[in-house]
Amino acid sequence: MPELPEVETVRRGLNQFTLNQKITGGDVLLHRTIAYPSSPSEFVTAIQGSAIAAWHRRGKYLLAELSDSGGALGVHLRMTGQLLWLQQDEPLHKHTRVRLFMAENRELRFVDQRTFGQMWWVPPDVPVESVMTGLGKLAVDPFSAEFTTEYLATKLQKRRRPIKTALLDQSVVAGLGNIYADEALFLSGVLPNTLCTDLHQEQIERLRSSIIQVLQTSIEAGGTTFSNFLNVKGVNGNYGGVAFVYNRDGEPCRVCGTAIKRTKLAGRSSHFCEQCQRAS
DNA sequence: TATATTTCCTGACTGC
């Protein structure tokens, strides 16, 4: 499932291959993939004729600036979404949802098995947040200068909920998902069910640096292999082999050898080492 | 207001 490192890997690939490519047409195979406008044909008409000026990332959202005030194109991969840079005559994948046609017989193909992924067209001179509403409550990016210990402490203070649940909340940290939340908690030595109100200052500082570290490591490795994530050229990442806890329940901790445990918090599985991680 | 739960969906997996 794409989290910040996978989305960032996709963004870099898109900036490498699709810049200045003019969108000559499109085909929406699954209507509900288009979150805005409500009509898929209106979506295609709106972006047709524009070129892609730059790809940006905000949390797990991708945003393409369109040339000549064509507005913007927003994409969220959700669980299983993939953006692939292909030749148009490449056989259609079973779960192809949207095709954006470019020059020289190329296309940007959106493939999404579980159909949770979404695309938006943001009209020019309209605040992006008014169309892509999820952006409105998005927290700061973990790689930004604003992501300080003070910022995180403020977000967590007086919250009586488990830290794992808080880390998955995109209004607390932008871009974390289940995999990297578990990994960051392991690196910082904090148990996932620790209440935010019980965290000490030094634990919050460790958590902040662990979040940055685990995300940075994965970006450098080109994403993860925990899921069916593929970069824009259809190639797997290679982070999976070095996960400390995620999806390793029953296996020995890589640090102390204790069996990794799994519990459920807010409907999501959480993996931890009860020897290396403490509540406080 | 804050937090928890449900919902959307498909394919892999498990047990019978």
Added chain:
DNA sequence: TGCAGTCAGGAAATAT
């Protein structure tokens, strides 16, 4: 082998 049930998870909607 085939079927039914369960599980996985991001984020919006709904419930507590």
